[in-house]
Amino acid sequence: MPALDIPSVGDLTRITDDVWDSFLETNSLTHQPISCALPVSQITACVHLSGAYTGSVMVQCSEAAAWLIASALFAAPAESLSESEMTDAIGEVANMIGGNVKSLVPGPSTLSLPTVAHGADSRLSVPGVETVREIAVDWHGHPIIVSLLQRTMEG
Amino acid sequence: MRILIVDDSRAMRMIVTRTLRQAGFNGHDIVEATNGQEALNAIETDNPDLVLSDWNMPEMTGIELLTRLRTSGCEVPFGFVTSETSPAMRERAATAGAMFLIAKPFSADDFETALASVL
Numbered sequence: 001m002p003a004l005d006i007p008s009v010g011d012l013t014r015i016t017d018d019v020w021d022s023f024l025e026t027n028s029l030t031h032q033p034i035s036c037a038l039p040v041s042q043i044t045a046c047v048h049l050s051g052a053y054t055g056s057v058m059v060q061c062s063e064a065a066a067w068l069i070a071s072a073l074f075a076a077p078a079e080s081l082s083e084s085e086m087t088d089a090i091g092e093v094a095n096m097i098g099g100n101v102k103s104l105v106p107g108p109s110t111l112s113l114p115t116v117a118h119g120a121d122s123r124l125s126v127p128g129v130e131t132v133r134e135i136a137v138d139w140h141g142h143p144i145i146v147s148l149l150q151r152t153m154e155g
Numbered sequence: 156m157r158i159l160i161v162d163d164s165r166a167m168r169m170i171v172t173r174t175l176r177q178a179g180f181n182g183h184d185i186v187e188a189t190n191g192q193e194a195l196n197a198i199e200t201d202n203p204d205l206v207l208s209d210w211n212m213p214e215m216t217g218i219e220l221l222t223r224l225r226t227s228g229c230e231v232p233f234g235f236v237t238s239e240t241s242p243a244m245r246e247r248a249a250t251a252g253a254m255f256l257i258a259k260p261f262s263a264d265d266f267e268t269a270l271a272s273v274l
Contacts, residue, residue, distance in 0.1 A: 018260050019260045021260075022260030022261060022262060023170060023260055070166070073166040073167075073169070073170060074165075074166055074169055075169070075173065085165060085166065088164050088165050088166050089164075089166045091164070092164040092166050092167050095164070095211070095238055095259075096238045096259045096260055097238075098238065099211075099237065099238020099239040099240070099259065100238060100240070100258075100259075102238075102239055102241065103239065103240050103241045107241060107243060108243065111211055111238075111239060113163070113211065113212075113213060
């Protein structure tokens with residue numbers, strides 16, 4: 001059972017919308033039921049919070065969506081970008097969402113640098129945490145899932 | 156003027172550069188560093204007129220960079236561009252000598268407001 005003083009689904013939605021409005025495309029997101037499926041080949045970008053609040057913020061999307069995100073952030077065609085630039089871009093999206101979430105959870109806490117996992121059927125799991133908030137959005141036909149996780153146990 | 160942009164994300168360094176132009180701050184020399192340690196070297200070499208720095212970076216964080224600069228007597232104008240914007244961090248930044256803290260994500264208007272008195 002999550003604590004009441006963590007960001008709401010509305011907070012997570014507003015933060016995600018702000019990132020898209022500022023650096024991707026204004027009003028290009030539509031919100032989806034959580035059950036929307038990600039493709040097998042997907043990207044997961046994650047930042048971890050440690051301290052008074054311990055948990056993670058995850059951004060999951062298809063590789064195709066990640067290349068589109070990189071193209072928008074670098075203002076360059078996707079085919080001109082490297083894989084490291086693509087992971088840099090999706091990692092920075094997770095960092096921005098995570099940093100804003102950090103401002104809304106109990107402090108003090110520290111924010112990690114982003115971690116990005118990708119490839120066919122890749123999964124990034126964080127032991128000892130549970131998902132306490134999750135939203136799904138559609139961006140140009142690509143599902144993007146943003147999750148807030150919270151530590152459930154010591155150790 | 157010469158502006159040093161410090162961020163471990165290349166995408167964000169490009170966005171900051173682009174946003175400076177969109178805010179009307181054209182014609183300045185831009186130099187880049189990927190962490191605080193690189194920034195220290197760049198400040199010694201390039202003598203920038205303004206530093207725009209991320210907070211959370213490998214090797215040396217932005218607040219460590221600012222503290223090192225002020226401790227060594229360097230008073231270069233310094234502002235943070237960071238996703239972490241709690242009141243405690245804003246207070247810590249101001250106490251350390253930062254002129255402003257711009258929250259990511261940001262707009263050209265945010266840059267114009269923060270930088271109007273500097274550039």
